[in-house]
Amino acid sequence: MDFDYPPEAEAFRAEFRAWLNENLTDKYRGDGLGFSMEMSPDRVEVLREWNRLLAEARFAAIAWPVEYGGRGAGVMEQVVFAEEMHRSGAPGTLNPLGLSNIAPAIIAHGTDDQRQILLPRMLSGEDIWCQGFSEPEAGSDLASLKMSAVTDGDCFIVNGQKTWNTLGHLANYCELLVRTDVAAPKHKGISCLLVDMTLPGVEVRPLVTITGEKEFNEIFFTDVRVPISALLGPLHEGWRVAMTTLAYERGTVANLHLGLRAKIGGLLKAAKENGTARDPVVRQSLARIYLEGELLKLISERAISDAIHGRDLGPESSIAKLLWSEAEQHLGEVAGEVLGADANSGSWGRDRVYMRALTIAGGTTQVNKNILATRVLGLPKGP
Numbered sequence: 001m002d003f004d005y006p007p008e009a010e011a012f013r014a015e016f017r018a019w020l021n022e023n024l025t026d027k028y029r030g031d032g033l034g035f036s037m038e039m040s041p042d043r044v045e046v047l048r049e050w051n052r053l054l055a056e057a058r059f060a061a062i063a064w065p066v067e068y069g070g071r072g073a074g075v076m077e078q079v080v081f082a083e084e085m086h087r088s089g090a091p092g093t094l095n096p097l098g099l100s101n102i103a104p105a106i107i108a109h110g111t112d113d114q115r116q117i118l119l120p121r122m123l124s125g126e127d128i129w130c131q132g133f134s135e136p137e138a139g140s141d142l143a144s145l146k147m148s149a150v151t152d153g154d155c156f157i158v159n160g161q162k163t164w165n166t167l168g169h170l171a172n173y174c175e176l177l178v179r180t181d182v183a184a185p186k187h188k189g190i191s192c193l194l195v196d197m198t199l200p201g202v203e204v205r206p207l208v209t210i211t212g213e214k215e216f217n218e219i220f221f222t223d224v225r226v227p228i229s230a231l232l233g234p235l236h237e238g239w240r241v242a243m244t245t246l247a248y249e250r251g252t253v254a255n256l257h258l259g260l261r262a263k264i265g266g267l268l269k270a271a272k273e274n275g276t277a278r279d280p281v282v283r284q285s286l287a288r289i290y291l292e293g294e295l296l297k298l299i300s301e302r303a304i305s306d307a308i309h310g311r312d313l314g315p316e317s318s319i320a321k322l323l324w325s326e327a328e329q330h331l332g333e334v335a336g337e338v339l340g341a342d343a344n345s346g347s348w349g350r351d352r353v354y355m356r357a358l359t360i361a362g363g364t365t366q367v368n369k370n371i372l373a374t375r376v377l378g379l380p381k382g383p
């Protein structure tokens, strides 16, 4: 690869590692599952405390600009951060969606008040944020969303339903996409609101997933009066606002291969220990999944290289998402070959069912393939 860890990144590693050694106790480490596990209220408070410690030391969102509590960190520092979090088993923050997706939109399109009030509370974990984009009839084709917001004096009156809202049951704020102009073409009549979820008329109903966890939710809005000051960006320009994501988090792509390759390493070790590594069929499966992990690492490094050298982000993030989500599912199948019935319990058991969601969340595999077909391969659009 055409990059190395520069001295500043290694200096950052030393600083962050020392800080982790001092602050990351077993109390915070917990079960290592972070926010995705259905959490008890006690665990939420422990993670909030951990989140506050990270924020006070300016480690909660290092890529954010300094004025908002970040460090304006470059890509290699972000990569180092991901590596050290991973190495130490530290839980992430309570606002994975907020920090990487919602904050960049607030920084780019928000008013001074929105930035000054909302960003510090998001950073410290005082507020937990969810994203209200998908609806029962609007997922891949998000721009067909119908939730209505009609102006009435100094408020919008919001009615409709959102679905699949990760963290909605814990969140007290939501980045909500609503339709404010029904007559305009579908991408043009959408607005983005930053909604206080404690307002009267907001009802959150958790959905229990196949793993038995409450991770995402349906959210119903009935005549909710949302102040006009909650509008993010110009009226009817919510589509542009919603597309402003990941602006400060290009290092996150490194996270994908770190987690996957650690699990592949664990499975290789288990196969050597229990003798399945001598089975010719299992050996082939292990070799295939090992290569998938290494390929993902190379794609991630290419994305990092683009960022370092100031090149536009190419198709690497779409390819990485595709490879990673499918590799995680393949890994579950290989775990079954290596571990037999033991692959159905504990963290392998959970992963084997949970990972089915990865080829849907954040843009489905089919839609991603369509994007790659037209934008990278230059194929004509499908019918």
Ligand SMILES: Cc1cc2nc3c(=O)[nH]c(=O)nc-3n(C[C@H](O)[C@H](O)[C@H](O)COP(=O)(O)OP(=O)(O)OC[C@H]3O[C@@H](n4cnc5c(N)ncnc54)[C@H](O)[C@@H]3O)c2cc1C
Residues within 6 Å of the ligand: 130, 131, 132, 133, 134, 135, 136, 137, 138, 139, 140, 141, 163, 164, 165, 166, 167, 216, 357, 358, 360, 361, 362, 363, 364, 365, 366, 367, 370
């Ligand atoms: C774990 C998880 C977390 C999520 N968190 C959130 C969240 O926090 N906030 C939020 O708003 N949403 C969230 N979502 C929703 C997610 O964004 C949608 O599930 C996703 O966009 C797909 O939409 P859909 O479920 O309506 O499926 P649909 O769009 O109805 O798709 C159904 C099937 O049709 C295929 N398909 C659709 N269009 C095409 C096409 N043009 N060409 C070929 N095939 C196509 C799809 O690939 C899929 O297989 C989450 C989903 C998951 C699984």
